[in-house]
Amino acid sequence: MVEILDSTLREGEQTPGVTFSVDEKLTIASLLDEFGVDVIEAGHPRVSKDIFRGVKEISNQGYKAEILAHCRAMKEDIDVARSCDVDWVGIFFCVSNRRLEQQFRSKLDEAINLITDAIEYAKDQGLQVRYTPEDTVRTEYTSLIKVSKAAIEAGADRISIADTVGAMIPIKMYDLVKKLKSDLKVKLNVHCHNDLGLATANSLAAYDAGVTMIDVSVNGMGERVGITSLSELCLALYCIYETKNNWKLGMLPELSQKVSEFSGMNISPNTPIVGKNAFLHNAGLHVAAVINNPKHYEAFPAELVGRKRNFVLDKMAGIQTIKQKLEQMEIAVCDDNVTKIMHHAKSKEKGNVSDSEIIGILNNSEIQMPVFQ
Ligand code: HCA
Numbered sequence: 001m002v003e004i005l006d007s008t009l010r011e012g013e014q015t016p017g018v019t020f021s022v023d024e025k026l027t028i029a030s031l032l033d034e035f036g037v038d039v040i041e042a043g044h045p046r047v048s049k050d051i052f053r054g055v056k057e058i059s060n061q062g063y064k065a066e067i068l069a070h071c072r073a074m075k076e077d078i079d080v081a082r083s084c085d086v087d088w089v090g091i092f093f094c095v096s097n098r099r100l101e102q103q104f105r106s107k108l109d110e111a112i113n114l115i116t117d118a119i120e121y122a123k124d125q126g127l128q129v130r131y132t133p134e135d136t137v138r139t140e141y142t143s144l145i146k147v148s149k150a151a152i153e154a155g156a157d158r159i160s161i162a163d164t165v166g167a168m169i170p171i172k173m174y175d176l177v178k179k180l181k182s183d184l185k186v187k188l189n190v191h192c193h194n195d196l197g198l199a200t201a202n203s204l205a206a207y208d209a210g211v212t213m214i215d216v217s218v219n220g221m222g223e224r225v226g227i228t229s230l231s232e233l234c235l236a237l238y239c240i241y242e243t244k245n246n247w248k249l250g251m252l253p254e255l256s257q258k259v260s261e262f263s264g265m266n267i268s269p270n271t272p273i274v275g276k277n278a279f280l281h282n283a284g285l286h287v288a289a290v291i292n293n294p295k296h297y298e299a300f301p302a303e304l305v306g307r308k309r310n311f312v313l314d315k316m317a318g319i320q321t322i323k324q325k326l327e328q329m330e331i332a333v334c335d336d337n338v339t340k341i342m343h344h345a346k347s348k349e350k351g352n353v354s355d356s357e358i359i360g361i362l363n364n365s366e367i368q369m370p371v372f373q
């Protein structure tokens, strides 16, 4: 069974312009736990006092989910994470040539020593360890294998494959994970950024190739344009892969709304699953088919994710759209009324036909009727 790690409170709080209070974090964490994520990445406790407090309070709520703190490969970071009572530390350290030469001015072997010392230290403290060679997908493969093998030897429980800049495509991700899986005897995670809009697709490709844990965040929040979205990933896994997780999918709109409210970031109407338009049908042919059977134009039913389907009335409308609208408004569905509304809708170049327009048209018999062939 696939495991989900939600990083809304760590990666998500790295979204430009977004901060969460400790209370907001506790609300989000409770919802995530109830939804059924396996791990909550609660923050990097050495970043600030309130992040420390948030991680510690979340760790002590007795959630079903395990709690992970983000750490550099430093004993001081691990000590602080330990004092927050977390189950896991996620240690990240990039070993690509570019970073080793330019940023840290150190060599691969020196970096590996720092990484393995930190992992051994964390294991001695009774912590579970995820090691991420940051920017995994752009790191030279030999360095990747060398550092990962050393990390596993030092006790790392998981290695995470990070597409830190969102530069992957699904087929390359699949090949990389397959290769790593045959070269490393350890459980693999994946963490995909969305810079090319491919985060969910790349995460699924990694799952196809054998990763067992996938990082997500609510509304796909994170550095720059964020990472894989919790809703998108869970729906794809549930509907297409038929995974047997016990997720409360009906909670997704609430989770999304709460995070939107706390982050001040609106959910755009065309966001899959939780956006305003996700179950809103427009063209006359679509509406007629959906009234007959929603499956004609829905990949999964609105009810599965606690939503309702609805229809838009504008110049795209067909007879069924108008009939449905009149029914909703408890107005007689007779030929005369349908024709009047239809003519009005077809003559309107821009915008929807509002309820008050419908009432106005039906009350005003003087209205000019455009003629159609
Ligand atoms: C970061 C980068 C990171 C780390 C992922 C991880 C990435 O913000 O520190 O530690 O597993 O994308 O590489 O989010």
Ligand code: CU
Pocket: 011, 164, 191, 193, 222, 223, 227
């Ligand atoms: Cu990231």
